[in-house]
Amino acid sequence: MSFAQLIGDWHALAVLFVAGVVPNQIWRMLGLWFGGGIDEGSELLVWVRAVATAILAGVIAQIVVEPPGALASVPDALRYGAVGAGLVVFLLTRRSIFAGVVAGEVFMLAGKWWLG
Amino acid sequence: MALPPLDSPQWQSPWRAFAWGLRSITQTILTVVLFVTYLGIGALAHDSHFSLLWALCSTLFVWAGPAQIILITTLGSGATIIQSAIAVTVSAIRLFPMVVSVLPLMRTPATKRRELFFAAHLTAVTLWVECHRFLPQVPRERRIAFVNGLGFGLVSVCLTANTVGYFLAANLTQTLGAAILLLTPLSFLFSTARNSREVADVVALALGILLYPLAAKMNSGLDILVSGLVAGTIAYGVHWWREVRA
Known part of the structure; x- marks a missing residue:
């Protein structure tokens, strides 16, 4: 494996920033700024948590049903x-x-x- | 290892508190679970054709296992950036209530918001669980330093695991490589199941798995979002129905 392969290209890193870093930090920073006024048990949060859990469940299923790389063997x-x-x-x-x-x-x- | 008593002079220095936080990673089985999970994420990144630097940056700056595997899996299977970003954004919403509930544990009347920045960044499910366990044993004015140490330790463990997993996937035989990749779905399935205390969580997990293959057949490119929204909303409906009857 070459050094360049370990670094990858800037385009992939930019995608990581846009699709990965920003979507996560938004929620953490909102929590930091507006914490306190939110009821943890509110109905909206129950629904949000259920959808988030189901999305993760879908990804677990995807890895098993359409496996990447060596798992496909x-x-x-x-x-x-x-x-x-x-x-x-x-x-x-x-x-x-x-x-x-x-x-x-x-x-x-x-x-x-x-x-x- | 037990933490020093609350009135011990050991807590006078913030650096000592940081070091106690760092050492506390040896006191929890969740560190092993994280190591195994991030070993799998490193291998998954390799087999989905991402670079090692990319995998390490995702751990350092995203610092949320579910978001990382959603990102790797969706981008790796050809979803657009927008589709991945939406799926990750929805998965990350749960960080909001976690941050909201964990920061008051470390805040004092004199605490400035910027002092909590790293604690907010480090908040993810493992740190959240451990804060509720450890912080009552830490004097309030040293809790931020303690949490920064704990988080720094956990991130270091995960960066190491990513690197090991990445090289294992690159060099192992196909069977062992497959075994490393299988770690990700197994560890996420069981840790999510373990954290599911309410009926809505259990229904969301089970339906989310069962509905994905159906949603994938529609080939819309939004499979994960469709199955997640439908399964999550049904799970919420079950929760609502039980509340109304109760």
């Missing part, structure tokens, strides 16, 4: 199975994030090894 059933196995262990271990992640990974690696 894992068969569909194995990817879905790994998430399912992780979820079962997560629920059985009283919501241990660590146990869920390990179980999902082990399922995927074992499946890959078994399929050859």
